[in-house]
Amino acid sequence: MxxxxxxxxxxxxxxxxxxxxxxxxxxxxxxVILDPANPIQGLADSKKLSEKRRLALYDExxxxxxxxxxxxxxxxxxxxxxxxxxxxxxxxxAVAGLHITPDFVLIDGNRCPAxxxxxxxxxxxxxxxxxxxxxxxxxxxxxxxEMAELDLQYPEYxxxxxxxYPTALHMEKLTxxxxxxxxxxSFAPVRNxxxxxxxxxxxxxxx
Numbered sequence: 687m688x689x690x691x692x693x694x695x696x697x698x699x700x701x702x703x704x705x706x707x708x709x710x711x712x713x714x715x716x717x718v719i720l721d722p723a724n725p726i727q728g729l730a731d732s733k734k735l736s737e738k739r740r741l742a743l744y745d746e747x748x749x750x751x752x753x754x755x756x757x758x759x760x761x762x763x764x765x766x767x768x769x770x771x772x773x774x775x776x777x778x779x780a781v782a783g784l785h786i787t788p789d790f791v792l793i794d795g796n797r798c799p800a801x802x803x804x805x806x807x808x809x810x811x812x813x814x815x816x817x818x819x820x821x822x823x824x825x826x827x828x829x830x831x832e833m834a835e836l837d838l839q840y841p842e843y844x845x846x847x848x849x850x851y852p853t854a855l856h857m858e859k860l861t862x863x864x865x866x867x868x869x870x871x872s873f874a875p876v877r878n879x880x881x882x883x884x885x886x887x888x889x890x891x892x893x
Contacts, residue, residue: 690814693806695790697752700817701780702794703773704732704825708850709860709876710843710869711832713764713773715757716824717780718817719788724750729819731812732826744827747820754824755783765872774799780821794818840866 692698697719705713720726726746728739735743747754757780759772767775777799781791790804794811811818830849837846843859843866850856852875860869860879869876 690808692815693790693792693804695788695804697786697788697790698817699753699781699784699788699791700794700811700815700819700821701777701791702732702812702818702822702825703776704822704829705850706769706773707852708870709852709856709873710761710845710850710866711829711836712758712760713769713776714825714829714832715773715776715780716754716821716828717757717777717784717788717791718747718754718820718824719752719784719786720747720817720820721750721752726750726816726820729816729823731819732822734813735823737830740823740827743820743823747824751820753784753786754820755780755785756824756828757781757783761868761870764870768872769870792818794822836866836868 699717699719701715701717703713703715705711728743732740757776759776764772781801788803791801792811792815793805793807796807796809798805798807808815808818812822833845833849842863844855848856857875860875864883865876865880871877
């Protein structure tokens with residue numbers, strides 16, 4: 687970790703999100719308070735770790751952290767209030783779920799949700815702050831597992847491979863099969879796929 691200057695606080699929670707960009711599933715957030723007496727080696731931005739390393743660190747964080755919690759906002763909430771507000775809501779839920787109340791919260795990114803305690807946004811925080819790195823690992827492993835479960839329900843979409851992101855494969859499957867109940871209706875590619883399906887259905891009825 688770099689020379690990030692920590693705030694003067696005893697119990698610091700790190701918060702990060704995974705899943706703002708995908709077209710399907712919840713945005714998942716995590717809040718983690720690490721134990722200074724029980725350090726974890728090798729914490730880094732979850733995106734820069736191999737899956738094997740991420741899973742090993744996930745287990746270690748769950749075992750050693752003073753407190754950790756997940757928050758989420760479902761596709762329906764994302765469609766109602768937009769992805770930014772849904773992400774802030776999910777972060778609030780993650781912090782509220784901690785069984786120890788932190789003195790200070792460090793949040794990955796450039797804005798903070800409204801919280802009951804002081805907070806600070808840290809750009810590239812998942813690479814600079816141990817607590818945020820830990821939160822990014824917890825959130826990513828959780829969401830990836832959810833995508834693997836969704837893949838079992840809808841094997842034709844390839845969710846385990848693209849994790850719901852708008853890859854060429856996902857776009858192709860969306861065009862072929864339409865949207866699942868878990869897709870985010872307010873995201874343009876999903877909205878367009880639904881519209882195309884509607885137009886095709888109308889055409890077939892009029893033929």
